[in-house]
Amino acid sequence: MMTTNTCLALWIPVFPLIAYFVQAFVGKKLPRMGDWVSLGAIFISFLCATKILFSMFANFNPGWVESWHFTWLDLSSIKTPFKLEIGVRVDNMSAIMLFMVTMCSTLIHLFSTGYMRDHHGKPADGYRYASFFAYLSLFTAAMLGLVVSDNLFTLFMCWELMGLCSYLLIGFYREKVSAANASLKAFMTTRVGDTGLFLGLVMLFALPLANGQALGSLRFDDIYAAIQGGFFNFTIGGFNAATVIGLLIFCGTVGKSAQFPLQVWLPDAMEGPTPVSALIHAATMVAAGVYLILRTFPLLEAGGILTFIAYVGAITALLAAIIAIKQNDIKKILAYSTLSQLGYMVMAVGLGAYQASFMHLITHALFKACLFMGSGAVIYAMHHEQDIRKMGGLRKKIPITFACMLIATLAISGVPFFSGFVSKDKILVAAYAFGVIANPQHFFIPFAGFLTAGLTGFYMFRLIFKTFFGEPHDHHHYEEAHEVSFNMFVPLVVLAGLSFSVFFTGSLTGGIFGESDFILGGANNWFETLVTNASFTAGHGAEWAEHLHHAHIPGMMFSLLLAGVGIAFSYIVYGAKKVSSDSLSKLWPDFVHKAIDNLYYFDWFYIKILIQKLFMPFAALCALFDDRVIDQGAVDGVKDVTQVVKDVAGILVDDVVIDGVLVDGMGGAVPAAFGASLRTLQNGRIQRYLLVAVAVLTVVLLWRGL
C-alpha cells in the first residue's frame, strides 16, 4: 500500500538522478553550466524529506514504519523461494537520515557553486564544472536510494554506485598523478570490503536455513523475521551461520567506513575537491557503512560478533586520532578526525549502543561538513594553500568562517551545549558501562574511547590555533585573504547553527526545554526515544540499564575532564605557546615518530608486501602460464601441426594431385575465376563478414516467411 510518505521517499532519490542525466547530457550548454539544475533537484528532495520528518514528529512512535514494495523478479516456479522484492521503507531512522543527507547535500551543492569557481567567478576547471555537478547529483541520488531501500539488494546497488562516484570525484583533478592514484586506491580498497559484503548477501539469500528453506529475500522485514524465528542456528564450515554472514556484511562497513585495517584510502581521498570531501568523505558515504550495520544490527547480534566490532572501532578511533596530531595539511587533519569519529560510531554499534551510534552519525555529519566547508573556505581564501604552518591570524580576515569553524570544533571536541557532547557522551558512557562495570576484561575499549576524546580536543584546537590565531606566516597570502562570498558562508552558518545540542536533547512531548536533561542529554530526548528499538538488546541482560545508569556520571566526568585537558594543553602549546611543540615531540622515542609518520606502515605493508611480493608475482606467474602454455603450447602447437600438415598436403596433394592433375588437367580458367570471386569475401574485414551474415539471414528469413 503506497502512502504519501513512501511515495515521497520513492521520489527523493529520483530528483537528483534526473538532474544527473540532464547535467551529463546537456549540462555544458545550459546557462551557468547547469549548477542550478543539480541544486534545484536536491532542494526539492530536501523539501520532500522535511515533509517526511514532520510526519515522523506527528506520529512520534518508536515503531513507526511505512513501507511499500513490489516484486521485481519472480523466479519462484524454478526455485522456491526466489523472489526479488524491492521497495522503500520509511521509519524513524531513515526519516532522520534522509533529512540530514538532503540538507547537507543541498548546502554542499550551494557551497560548490562558489568553491568550484575562481576568484573572478569563472568556473575554475572549464567545462568540467558541469560534470562536477553531474557527479554530485549521481552520488546524492545513490546515497538517498541507499537510505530509503527496504532491502539489501537495492542497498548494495546504491552502495556500489556511491563507490563509483567516489572514484570519479576523488580523481576529479585527473591531471594530478596523486589524485588519480588516490581515486584508484579508494576504489580498490573499498572493493576488498565490498567483495565480502556481496558474498554475505548471496549467502543470506541462497543458503538453506535451519528450517530447510532458503530465505530467498533480502528485505529487512524478512531478515528480521528469520532471525526472530531462530532460523540462523546452523553452521557453515563449523561456524555459526549468523556469525559468518554478519562478519561478511561487516566487511562492507570496514571498507566503506574506512575502519581498521582498510582505513588507508580515506586520508588519500582528500585529493578531491573540498566540497567532495565534505559530502562524501565526511557526512554521507562513509556514514553509509555505519548505517548498514545499524540496519543489520539483529544479524550481528545473533552472530555474537558485537564485541569484535567494538574492538575494530576502538582501534580505528585511537590510531587515527594519534596520526591526526602530527598532520600539517588542514584537510588531512580533518580526514583523520573523520576516521576517528567513524571508529566511535562503529564502536558504539559494537557496544550495543546503536542509538548513540546513530546520533553521533547525524551530529558528526553536520559539524564535520561544517568543518570541511570551513577548511574549504580557508583554502579558497588562501589561494589553495593547505598547509596550516603557513597560515595564522586568519580570524581577523575571515571572521564568519572562523566563528563557524570554532563552533563546529567545540562540537567535535565534546564541549557541553554542543551536539558532539551529547552523542559522544552517550558512546563513552556505554563504553564505560561495558568495559569498566560489566566486563573488566574489555578494558581496552573505554580506554581507547576516553583517550581519543582527549586527543580530539587537542588536535582540533591545534588546527584552530595554528590557522586562526598567532602571527601570519605567509604575509603575501595573508594580505590577499578575504571573506568568502554569500553562497559559501551561508552553508557554514546553517551547519554551525545545527551544531548546538539543543536540537537533539529536547523531548518534544515536554517542550524543548521541558526536560531537566536537556543540557546533559539523558535518555528522554526525542532522538533516542524514536530510534530505540525494543527488540535490539545486543545480548545485554536486564542489568545493562542499571550499568548505564551507574556509568552516566563517571563516564561524563571522564569525557569532560579529558576533553578539557586536551583543549587546555592545546592552548598551552599552540595558543599561548608556553611550551614549544618541539620539546613535546622530543619526549617520544624515535620509533614512535617513525611509526606515526609512516601511518603505522599500513601502506608499506599493503603495497610492498601484499601487492609487490604476493599479488604481482602471482600475476606474473599467471601471465607466464598464459604465454608459455596457452600461447606457445596450445596455440603455436596447433600452428606447428597445421604447418606440417600443410607442407605434406601442399606437396603431395596440392602440387601433385590438385595442381598437377585436376587444375592443369581441367585447364586453370574455371577454378581461377571461382577463386578470384571468393577471394573478395575473405578480405579480413569483420564488418563485411557481418554484413554478409546479416544479408544471408535476411534472405533466409524472408524466404521462410514468404
Next chain:
Amino acid sequence: MNGLANNFSFYLIISAIMFAFGVVTALSRKNAIGIFMGVELILNAAALNFVAVRLFQAKAALSPTQDGAVFALFIIIMAAIEAAVALAIVLRMFSIKRSIDPDKMARLRG
C-alpha cells in the same frame, strides 16, 4: 497499466527498432567500441523479446514458466562478460596498432 504497455506488439516493435539500430551501428561504425555497442543493442533487443514473451505468457496463463526471465538474465550476464573481454581486446588492439579501427587489424589476411 495503460493500453500501450498491455499491447504485446508494442514490445516487439521496440525490440525490432532496437535490433535494427544495433545492426546498423555494428555495420557502419569505424571503431571497435562502436561496433561493440551495436552488438550490445542487438543482445538487449533479444532480451527484451524474451521478457515480453514471458510477461504475456504469464498474463495469458498459457504456461507459467520463467524461462524468458532466466534467458534474459543469462543474456545480461553474458553481455557483462563479453564487455570485459571485448574491452580488454580493444585495449590490446590500441596498444599494438594505436588505432581501434577493426579494418586495420588485418594482419592475418593472406
